[in-house]
Amino acid sequence: YPTWKRTLTRRAREAQMKRFCKAQAIQRRLEEIEVTFRELEQQGIKLEKLLRDEEGTPADKKTQWMNQLLYLVQKKNSLMSEESDLMIVVQELKLQEQQWQLDQKLRSYMNREESLKTPEDHAAEQEILEQLVEVVNKRNVLIHMQEEKRLSEL
Numbered sequence: 402y403p404t405w406k407r408t409l410t411r412r413a414r415e416a417q418m419k420r421f422c423k424a425q426a427i428q429r430r431l432e433e434i435e436v437t438f439r440e441l442e443q444q445g446i447k448l449e450k451l452l453r454d455e456e457g458t459p460a461d462k463k464t465q466w467m468n469q470l471l472y473l474v475q476k477k478n479s480l481m482s483e484e485s486d487l488m489i490v491v492q493e494l495k496l497q498e499q500q501w502q503l504d505q506k507l508r509s510y511m512n513r514e515e516s517l518k519t520p521e522d523h524a525a526e527q528e529i530l531e532q533l534v535e536v537v538n539k540r541n542v543l544i545h546m547q548e549e550k551r552l553s554e555l
Contacts, residue, residue, distance in 0.1 A: 413501065420494050427487050427494075434484050438477065445473050489547055496540045503533045 448470045452463060510518075510526040518526075 413505075417498070417501065420497055424491065424494050427491055431484065431487055434480050434487075437480055441473050441477050441480075445470060445477075448473070486547075486550075489543055493540065493543050496536055496543070500533065500536045500540070503529055503536060507533060 448466050451458075451466050452470070455463070507526065507529045510522060510529065513522065
């Protein structure tokens with residue numbers, strides 16, 4: 402087993418582990434965002450009740466509650482934007498994993514001796530190549546979406 406093959410295999414495993422760890426971190430953050438959403442929702446409900454029920458409350462107190470409510474809405478929008486970004490990253494990770502698997506399959510076909518390949522092997526190789534191009538195009542679309550979002554936020 403040549404050294405370069407061991408190195409490639411090791412690097413592929415390392416990249417796969419990095420993707421897995423990143424996916425776990427994203428999952429934890431998405432769960433944190435979900436908990437924060439619920440907390441903000443509860444706070445918002447309390448503030449809305451205060452605003453509706455307290456007729457004799459001074460105007461400055463109502464203004465303070467309204468400002469708090471607007472702050473909660475702004476925070477929720479910010480979290481929704483972050484959640485959207487994380488979902489795009491999750492899709493990117495899935496496509497990276499899919500690309501890696503297809504690349505491994507394609508390499509196995511391409512490493513075979515050309516004279517030993519059957520017509521089915523050639524067809525399978527072509528099919529994998531088409532799938533690989535499709536995955537790369539999907540990743541390109543995601544990257545383009547991220548860039549557009551970043552530019553629109555600026």
